[in-house]
Amino acid sequence: MEDHRPMRIGIVGLGTVGAGVVRLLETNEALITRRAGRPIVVSAVSARDRTKDRGIDISPFAWVDDMNELARRDDVDVVVELIGGADGPALSLARVALGAGKPLVTANKAMLAHHGMDLAGLAEKAGIPLKYEAAVAGGIPVIKGLREGAAANEISRVYGILNGTCNYILTTMERDGSDFGAVLEEAQRLGFAEADPTFDIDGIDAAHKLSILASLAFGTQIDFAGVDIHGIRNVTADDIREAAGLGYRIRLVGMAENDADGLFQRVRPILVPTDHPLAHVGGPLNAVVAEGNFVGSLFFQGAGAGEGPTASAVVADLIDVARDEYGDPFAMQVAHLLRQPKADSGNRVARTYLRFMVQDRPGVLAEIAAAMRDAGVSIESVIQRGAREDGSVLLVVVTHHSAESAIQTMLKSLAGSESLTSDPMVMPILN
Structure with missing residues (x-):
């Protein structure tokens, strides 16, 4: 009745x-x-x-x-x-x-x-x-999509752009060639960023959302503490420009995978190929990709925040409650959610973008190349720009597929080197 x-x-x-x-x-x-x-x-x-x-x-x-x-x-x-x-x-x-x-x-x-x-x-x-x-993702029905629409699938990976503030900043830097600080100030003035933007630009907001998506996608217990978090503060206009020249766009991406190694969860800026859908998600929009073993790749895109989209999602939930249409909050009973160990990110293999600011003097490139050789990291390409007013030189290295542990070994060997004028920027390239 x-x-x-x-x-x-x-x-x-x-x-x-x-x-x-x-x-x-x-x-x-x-x-x-x-x-x-x-x-x-x-x-x-x-x-x-x-x-x-x-x-x-x-x-x-x-x-x-x-x-x-x-x-x-x-x-x-x-x-x-x-x-x-x-x-x-x-x-x-x-x-x-x-x-x-x-x-x-x-x-x-x-x-x-x-x-x-x-x-x-x-x-x-x-x-x-x-x-x-x-x-998660404002007005995009990604929770319903994972919990109901893809319920019959084994999800191998879920990833996406989960913070509109960061996406607005990165795509504005891309469009205007501006530096991070100037665009952040503009975003705050326009209301796209909070007066205290820490949760957004340091990746914490995206990590909250990723941990929820991972639980739904994999049937695992939420493990926010297991998310490796890197924000966008250190992304420069140089990085945006060099990535574009290489055929990529920089996006803050939350990514989760669950396999025999455990649960991998990470939020960090990465290089996305320009022919990938995420590369074309601009402004404050959000997007999520879920890869299922029978359904294939699902792509959700839309407004991730704001009065209208978020209110729409709230009222959609209310309609479900009114209809008595609901299931377990995380798609299965809590007792059936697996407690997965944190995966060792050092085992992950990818091509990597490395940006160094170095002294303009002979031998610097050889020093970096030697550190990479000793760590077993193979170089795919090198870009060097002319000296700047402060005497530093921009050096960009793209590696062949290498284990993250090898990249970290290489960076540790260069730590404290007088040849480097600032800490290197490391961004994986999306496979």
Whole structure:
């Protein structure tokens, strides 16, 4: 028997996304009701500042100062958590909501990356939904795609552009030839980067999302601590230009693989061939590639953040809850998720881009070549540019396929060399 009673939701957090959810539910009310099979209505809200102008009318909703009290209200059927943060109020709210038997919809990737297994266990025990489509890649339905659409496949690799701020910065550097610092300032001015952009540009935000994708793709427990994280602070206009000359574009890519060596997870800038779809993902867009043994390569692309796309993902989750269409949060019961050891990245083999800034004097190239020879790293090509005002010379080396352990051995042997004027930049080339 169908239940046509309204599904009443409580929203905690009325920032850009929270206001967007209210706006979307109002704008598409009739369509959402038809698709959900019942109305979805906001009954209560909670946020830090009741008087703030959010561009929406919150007077029809009950205002609750204590967010945990909101989760216990009789007129709230589903809790929507949009306050963010790995711990603190968000985690407390999630536990209270699930403990009270209330389905939880969240956009909080940090909380899931750190506490996803615990929260999934609570939801599983209570037999209620924990939904988080908006936590990874904004409006792109990649969570649903991996959990449902590709459920019959063994996924060998999942990777992609998971942070719009970094992608905006890198593609703007590519377009304008500008340096990182200048583009970051512009991104902050335009609202593409936060006042404190650390989580974005240092790769932490992308790592949160990657750890969630890896769990869904491979049926493994979330292991955020096992993600190797390298941000984009040290990517220069020179790197962008030299990569382009070699037929590549630089993107911050999160990549995960699971095999006999264990679970490999890494976020770092890499060189992507210009004929690869990721090379054409520009601005603040996100994209994810999943490789399945029967379905082949799946490519998801779209807006990874912002009011509209993220609110769209939240409301899509709410529609699923209204339909009673949900499964285990991470595609299988927590007890069936494997605990995989961290793979040794030193065993990975790839061609590698190496950028050195060196002294303009004889013997420097021979010194670097000797270090590579001794480490067993074969050189594919070398590019050297003329001396700069400070007397340094740009030297770019592309290696043949080499083990990462060999690359690290070579770099250690050059550490402290007076020939180098700064630390080398190392970026793998996407196979």
